[in-house]
Every structure is written in structure tokens, then in C-alpha cells.
Amino acid sequence: MPRPVTPVPRSRTPFPQEGLTRDAHGVPRYTKVPATLLDLLRRHVDARPEAEAVVELGGERLTYGRLWERAARVAGGLRARGVGRGDRVAVRYAAGTNWVVAFWGTVMAGGIAVAVNTRSAPPEVEFVLGDAGVKVDLPDDAPLPDGPPYVTADPDPTDVVALFYTSGTTGRPKGVPTTHEAFVTSAENMVRCLDIPRTVGPELRTLISVPLFHVTACNAQLMVAAYVGGASVIMPTLDLPGLTEALTAERITFLVTVPAVYSLLLRHPGFAGADVSGVRTVAYGGAPIAPALVRSLREAFPRATVINGYGMTETASLITVLPDRDAVDHADSVGYAVPSVDLGVVPIGDDPSTGELVVRGANVTTGYWNRPAATAETIVDGWLHTGDIVRIDEAGRVHIVDRIKDIINRGGENVSSVEVEAVLLSAPGVADAAVLAVPDDVMGEKVGAVLFSDRDGLDVAAVIAHCRDRLADFKVPQYAAVVTDALPRNAGGKLLKNVLREQVRWGAPLR
Known part of the structure; x- marks a missing residue:
């Protein structure tokens, strides 16, 4: 019911x-x-x-x-x-x-x-x-x-x-x-x-x-x-x-x-x-x-x-x-x-x-x-x-808080991609950001951040440190990918996360 x-x-x-x-x-x-x-x-x-x-x-x-x-x-x-x-x-x-x-x-x-x-x-x-x-x-x-x-x-x-x-x-x-x-x-x-x-x-x-x-x-x-x-x-x-x-x-x-x-x-x-x-x-x-x-x-x-x-x-x-x-x-x-x-x-x-x-x-x-x-x-x-x-x-x-389908379940803890995106957008040098679930054998899903900057040499470590100061540890991105092209959005500005999931290739987890 x-x-x-x-x-x-x-x-x-x-x-x-x-x-x-x-x-x-x-x-x-x-x-x-x-x-x-x-x-x-x-x-x-x-x-x-x-x-x-x-x-x-x-x-x-x-x-x-x-x-x-x-x-x-x-x-x-x-x-x-x-x-x-x-x-x-x-x-x-x-x-x-x-x-x-x-x-x-x-x-x-x-x-x-x-x-x-x-x-x-x-x-x-x-x-x-x-x-x-x-x-x-x-x-x-x-x-x-x-x-x-x-x-x-x-x-x-x-x-x-x-x-x-x-x-x-x-x-x-x-x-x-x-x-x-x-x-x-x-x-x-x-x-x-x-x-x-x-x-x-x-x-x-x-x-x-x-x-x-x-x-x-x-x-x-x-x-x-x-x-x-x-x-x-x-x-x-x-x-x-x-x-x-x-x-x-x-x-x-x-x-x-x-x-x-x-x-x-x-x-x-x-x-x-x-x-x-x-x-x-x-x-x-x-x-x-x-x-x-x-x-x-x-x-x-x-x-x-x-x-x-x-x-x-x-x-x-x-x-x-x-x-x-x-x-x-x-x-x-x-x-x-x-x-x-x-x-x-x-x-x-x-x-x-x-x-x-x-x-x-x-x-x-x-x-x-x-x-x-x-x-x-x-x-x-x-x-x-x-x-x-x-x-x-x-x-x-x-x-x-998030789209129902975009909530990340990290080892039983629900992570709002919208909340993490808001913190990423307040980090120096970040012009746009998207947060995606990264499959993980142990935790089920972990937090991944796709970052776009219109400046050269984005300091990813500084961005993650910015997140650690403002988010619970389980919400801090454990993966990051920096892109040089604007993030894909539809005509109304909504992030096309299905497109990003196909495009992004995650590297090693962040330390």
C-alpha cells in the first residue's frame, strides 16, 4: 500500500x-x-x-x-x-x-x-x-x-x-x-x-x-x-x-x-x-x-x-x-x-x-x-x-536531497549526490561538478566526482581537502576525474548522468 x-x-x-x-x-x-x-x-x-x-x-x-x-x-x-x-x-x-x-x-x-x-x-x-x-x-x-x-x-x-x-x-x-x-x-x-x-x-x-x-x-x-x-x-x-x-x-x-x-x-x-x-x-x-x-x-x-x-x-x-x-x-x-x-x-x-x-x-x-x-x-x-x-x-x-535513482548507497550509508556536488562547486577552481556512484566489491558503491574547470591545473587534492572540511568522511569522493569539456547537460541545464557514466573512466582511488 x-x-x-x-x-x-x-x-x-x-x-x-x-x-x-x-x-x-x-x-x-x-x-x-x-x-x-x-x-x-x-x-x-x-x-x-x-x-x-x-x-x-x-x-x-x-x-x-x-x-x-x-x-x-x-x-x-x-x-x-x-x-x-x-x-x-x-x-x-x-x-x-x-x-x-x-x-x-x-x-x-x-x-x-x-x-x-x-x-x-x-x-x-x-x-x-x-x-x-x-x-x-x-x-x-x-x-x-x-x-x-x-x-x-x-x-x-x-x-x-x-x-x-x-x-x-x-x-x-x-x-x-x-x-x-x-x-x-x-x-x-x-x-x-x-x-x-x-x-x-x-x-x-x-x-x-x-x-x-x-x-x-x-x-x-x-x-x-x-x-x-x-x-x-x-x-x-x-x-x-x-x-x-x-x-x-x-x-x-x-x-x-x-x-x-x-x-x-x-x-x-x-x-x-x-x-x-x-x-x-x-x-x-x-x-x-x-x-x-x-x-x-x-x-x-x-x-x-x-x-x-x-x-x-x-x-x-x-x-x-x-x-x-x-x-x-x-x-x-x-x-x-x-x-x-x-x-x-x-x-x-x-x-x-x-x-x-x-x-x-x-x-x-x-x-x-x-x-x-x-x-x-x-x-x-x-x-x-x-x-x-x-x-x-x-x-x-x-x-x-537527490533524485531517487542517484542516491549512492555506500556500505549502507546513503549519500546525496546533490549535497556533495554543492560542496564541490564551492571549491576553488571548480566550474562544474557531477557526483556518480562507482561500483565497489566491498562497499557496494563509492563516491566519484567528475570535475570541470576552465582553468589549467586544477588541484584535485585541494578540492578533496575542501570536501573533508565540510562533509562526513563517507561522503567525501574517493574517486575523481577531471574533464576539459563542459559537463553534458540537457537544454534545461540538467546533468546527463547517464551520458557521464558511459564517458568517465575512473582511475585509482584517491588516498
Whole structure:
């Protein structure tokens, strides 16, 4: 029999809770937000058609009026090719205006945009196209569909408008249906929790350096900018010189990336000359962050708040946010529940505050695409099981302990790879780190550290000594491998530990 869910209290959450009601199943939902994505976009098209909506660095710039016109013509072209309500359209353009126009055009046609990972190998792409049952495929070299302008009438908030595929780190990727309501709910959460201005001036200008097929870029940036009438500035590919130049040239106000990229950015020679006076929000997630890096971000962006966040493809982006006030003192936490979700813990032992995190809310998917068995395994009694082991502190903040599958069992002692990674990241010279289990005949598993440094001559002995001062002896890595290339991560910044396990060859154990 499954263990009962222990609800996470909201008594000390710092985020506004007004405007929420609970449906017949107890799920919290917003009452006064745009009903659909088209309602969201149309209000800015009507009010500010000449305002900039989308910028592709080195490419086009689209106003809200022009974005609507272009997308409506794409919708007309898709309708001419047989796309009706609920039909799937694969969007495979590189990050830029074509991707954005194709996405909105698919929504206007009444279809479902399938956000295909453009880094996938051909067999992986073919799997997604077949799994989604795609009617129209839009590869990167294809022209945008074109036809008489068309906008579907009366879409329902519960209509699925996008399919995002999970990273597939444990087998075939799974399609996650995302509705109008989930998109809008996610955007409202971001605005509330990150204190993003709803009124024009100062205008939000977000720099998107993550691929648009990932929810971080699409849901937490592109749709949030559209929600408040701001601009999405898109980097087709991430490069640090281009990022530093864009900060000044595009008057960026809102940044989102993983801690490793921030660490490299702050040390990049061009960053010292960048004008960051307009940056108001510096957000991060996807990996542990050292308190020293948080302090460095505050110094580097003196007028910005620094925010940590945690979410999943299945939750249409963020489900917890750590506010600026807690950013340094509680850097090991991902924060409090966003207003539209309930959090719970399924205990794994006697402590009810530690166990698997479960979640429910209007932004949480109700199931996987054509995967009833996976759905039944992941969503139980209305709660989505995240697969993450967490600890809830006395204030209701969430601390990620580890993925269930990444806990290292060293001779009966459980070691959190996340905890060890956080300590490694605070060691001098370490730009990124991953902790893996190393098979051992006696102990079962031992702790191995994969270290990436952008400096020559990383002192591994000093790194291990740093760990010994901060960790119990059984948690200190007994193996270490130094790599010269950045650690493999998916588009959202999650470490691809399955790839690392195949790549890393461990040497002799450390003394």
C-alpha cells in the first residue's frame, strides 16, 4: 500500500495567494487571468501593436502587431495543409523568430505544437514524430506555412496546445501535454514570485539563451514576456561574448540560466564592460549553487534580485521559488511552493519531512501522451510524483536531497549526490561538478566526482581537502576525474548522468 502524502504547509510562503479558488478535486486555480494563450497575446496586440515582442539576435525583430499577422498567416497555411483542432505540428526550427511564429501559428490554427529537441539524432527525431502522430513537420530548412490569415474561434482553456518531450534520461522520452491554462498559470506564478512588473515601464526584456524547445525558454521566458507585454531577445546559440554584448545592446532586464553559465560569464573578459544597470532579475536553477556564487551575482548585478527556482517539464515550469531575501543564507534550498500548486511529501522513513516530493496544480500535467502505464505510475490519487527526494525545513522551504535513482548507497550509508556536488562547486577552481556512484566489491558503491574547470591545473587534492572540511568522511569522493569539456547537460541545464557514466573512466582511488 502506498504511503500517505504529508502536505507541505503554506503558512510562511512569501508569495501573494489572492485570486485562487479550488476546484471539486481540491486543485488550486487562478480566477482572474487570461483564459487562453490567444487572449494573452491579443490584449497586447490591441493595446501596443508597435511594441517590440520578439528579437532574434542577428536576425528579425517583430512587434506585437507583426507577430500576430505573421502567425495568423502561418495558421492559414497550416489549415490549408489539413491541420485542424488537436492535430500535431512538429516545430523544428532553430531558436529564433521562425520558431516563435510557427508556435503561435500552430496555436492559432487550433493545433498542438510539438517542441522537438533540435539536438536530437535522426532516429530520436523520428521516434518523437511517430509518437506524437505529427500531421505537419516543420524542419529547420522548411519555409513557414503561408495562407490567408486564420485564428481559431473559441479555444477552451483545457485544450492541449503543446507537447514537450522529457529529456529521456531513463529510456524513451515521454510527451507532456500542456494546456492553455497550464501556460497561463505558469506565467502568473512567475510574475507573482519573481515580482515582475505588470505595467509597461520598466519593460521586461528577457534574454533567452536556452533552446526554445525546453520549458525554461518557452514557458518561463517567452510566455512570461508575452504575458506582461515585454520582449523576448533570443540567442540562436549560447556564446559568452554574444551574451555580454546583448546585455548592453538589448537593454536586458531579466536573465535565466544555470549556475555553471553564470560562473563562466562572471569570469569572461567582456563582462566587465557590459552595462548591466537595467538588469532587475537574475534567475537560476537546474543545479546546486554555491553561496559564494550567489554573492558574486549580487555584486555583479547590483540592481537585481537573485532568484532560485525548481520545476519540471510535467509542471510547465516552476513549482518552487527561493526569493532574494533567502538567496545566500538558504542557497541550498529551491524555495517555497508557487501559489498555484500544492506540495506534499511521501516519506521514505520515519521523518515525515523527508521523502519523495509530490505536486498538484493547474499547471501540472494530467498524464503523458499515449503512455497510460507511465501516467498511472507517476500520477497517483491526483498527485504527480517528481522522483526527487526532498527535505522540508521549518519554514516550508524545499531542499532537494537527490533524485531517487542517484542516491549512492555506500556500505549502507546513503549519500546525496546533490549535497556533495554543492560542496564541490564551492571549491576553488571548480566550474562544474557531477557526483556518480562507482561500483565497489566491498562497499557496494563509492563516491566519484567528475570535475570541470576552465582553468589549467586544477588541484584535485585541494578540492578533496575542501570536501573533508565540510562533509562526513563517507561522503567525501574517493574517486575523481577531471574533464576539459563542459559537463553534458540537457537544454534545461540538467546533468546527463547517464551520458557521464558511459564517458568517465575512473582511475585509482584517491588516498
